Amino acid sequence: MDRWRTLDLTEEFVELVRRAATVLPADMRTAIAEAKGQEEPGSAAEGALETILLNVKMAEEHSTPICQDTGTPIFEIKYPYGVSTKALSEQIRKAVAIATQRAYLRPNAVDSVTGQNSGDNTGEDFPTLHFQEWDQDHLHVDLILKGGGCENVSTQYKLPDAKLGAGRDLEGVRRVVLDAVFQAQGKGCAPGVLGVAIGGDRGASYIKAKQQLLRPLDDTNPDPQLAALEQRILEEGNQLGIGPMGFGGKTTLLGVKIGALHRLPASYFVSVAYMCWANRRASMDVTLRDDNVEVNYA
Amino acid sequence: MHRLTTPISDEEIRGLRVGDTVYLNGLIMTGRDAAHKFMIEHFIKGTPSEEELPLYNELKKLLDGGVIYHCGPVVKKHEDGTWSFVAAGPTTSIREEVYQADVIRHFNLKGVIGKGGMGPRTLQACREQPAVYFHAIGGAASLIAQAVKEVVTVYKMEFGVPEAMWVIRVEDFPVVVTMDSHGNSIHQQVEEASRARLEALLEAD
Structure with a gap:
């Protein structure tokens, strides 16, 4: 001691x-390389991911940011x-x-x-x-x-949200998180990883959301309901077609990780911590x- | 794929369309918030003082057919007094929307490099001038620093390292045209298309 x-x-x-x-962590590199294979050959989206992979290699070789x-x-x-x-x-x-x-x-x-x-x-x-x-x-x-760029597009919702038709349940969470991905467009240096927290007070909720970013991309949420929601938002987020850097394309998100906290009866916060591809x-x-x-x- | 060298001609610019990948070569200059504000106040709305005239003349030469890069680099100063770029990715461009169109017109700029895209005033100036918006890859700081072969000079060091105007020679700096001189903006197109998809996804539950 x-x-x-x-x-x-x-x-x-x-x-x-x-x-x-x-x-850059190995799971992120693998995910970006796989995403590159799914984009249209010769597209701006594919080019962006290729440049990103080259940059990652150079940064490691030169020990520069x-x-x-x-x-x-x-x-x-x-x-x-x-x-x-x-x-x-x-x-x-x-x-x-x-x-x-x-x-x-x-x-x-x-x-x-x-x-x-x-x-x-x-x-x-x-x-x-x-x-x-x-x-x-x-x-x-x-x-x-x-x-800072991805922190600026991170956001917090207070449910219910009438405009998005989001009630105080997991369907409501799906709606607001997809809205957050839409609002961010390419500005958070897409493709991104989302750390999401449900519940808590406003402060605890943001901290919990960021802590989700520590999880490896290929882990499975122990809560089957949250695991299913993570998978659904990942698929639907990519259907938005925003693509790498917002150039349009198939890869908008590389991962979605959701955690939950107890909340007050009066409050239902959903916090979205957007992390750039440079996770x-x-x-x-x-x-x-x-x-x-x-x-x-x- | 296009390979362009500054100064760039109007014909070359008119030949570019949104989605095109371009490798830029030659002299370009970094400029972000402080530089744009300075150029507008001292050179475009105001008249250069006698003291500032040499800088104004240098910029007129450099930016005629030239390119400004929205970037606040990490730099290294060597013992012989020369500089090099260590990390130099793009910064968010939309902050320059209030200035950019006037800077493009005044100096006959052919391109602006940044990230995140710009708004309708810049798009209009791109159409008239003509000029284009080049999107660099956000976060690709080490790679872009490698494309910077030489730091030729630096103006307005009193703005601080990130805000100073660095004149650099680049070789095959990779960018994508996301706003062209024909009135097209990928940023507008992607936002509209993704809005329609979001609405469809929110229809279902």
């Missing part, structure tokens, strides 16, 4: 940031008993500043009152850190880099074995 207290993981966090910014907008770094940390979250917070803030110096991150933290960019990606509640103690004896850290996520496990610290990235 004392060992957790004296551990300095700053360089490991820098490496986690580097991986997230420069290496996949996208110049490296977004909001969101850290989800699960820690065993004995870890100091204060120490980890300090190490993570130091790590994002170092990663910015090394040009893995663009300076993205702007003071909302003065307009000043802090220059190192640290600021008030920046980066975003969520801590949760768990029963396991190792440390697990997930990181998402959430870009940059990386994770790290830290295990203590006697005197050794074992670090694994994924």
Whole structure:
């Protein structure tokens, strides 16, 4: 337990940031490659996906950012008993500043009152850190880099919604989420992945929606009703024909992941976190074995 | 597939249709919010001061038949004082809608590169001038930086790195025409078609 207290993981966090910014996860790459095969040969949609795949390859080879907008770094940390979250917070803030110096991150933290960019990606509640103690004896850290273009098209609905004919049930959820995909058009850098949350208060709902983005594209929702809804929205979203970059085409969405929270009787929120094709996520496990610290990235 | 080099002729522009893939070559200039506001206020609505005249003359030469790129790059400065682009994807273009048509007309611009498309005023200017809107691939920052072969010079560094006007030489910069000089806009077409499909999907339950 004392060992957790004296551990300095700053360089490991820098490496986690580097991986997230420069290496697109394998499931995303596979999905984009498969989508390219489904678009009309010679179409703008196919060309866009080809350029994206080439860019992903180059970014990894040169260890440069996949996208110049490296977004909001969101850290989800699960820690065993004995870890100091204060120490980890300090190490993570130091790590994002170092990663910015090394040009893995663009300076993205702007003071909302003065307009000043802090220059190192640290600021008030920046980066975003969520801590949760768990029963396991190792440390697990997930990181998402959430870009600004797709954050701007993310949205929240309050059901019932008369205009969309959306009541307080899963059919209502389907209606508003399809509307969100339509409203976004190509502006969130389609094809995107949707993280959706049903319920909660407004704040909890958005956080839950973003956490859905951590799920691998090929997992199955343990709730059969939500699993069916995910599949249906994925298929129907792609029938909208918006296509990569909004050029028109078969691929508008690469994944839909839905989670649910308990809600007040009076409220029924549906939050849609739109993530661009550059769905940059990386994770790290830290295990203590006697005197050794074992670090694994994924 | 088209391969074009700046300065681009009116005939070449009229030959482009929405959906065409184009590889751009030659000198282009980055310009986003601050640059557009500056050009309008100091050169188009106002008259260039004596101090600004050399820059105005440079821009007139560079932009005649030229292309502006909506981009705030990540750059690297080398020890010998030269620059290179590290990551340089497009930024959202619609913020320049209030300025773009006047900039296209004043400088005889043949193209604008960005992402997300632009509105009716720009489309009208594209038809008259003629000019086109080139859509770069959002997020393809490493790839586009590789297409930037040389940073020739930079104007208005006081706007900050992302907002400065970077004159760059590009080689086979891949873009797609999404607004052409014949009044067509993919953005308009896709929005209308997807609206009809959404309505059909909401009919069923």
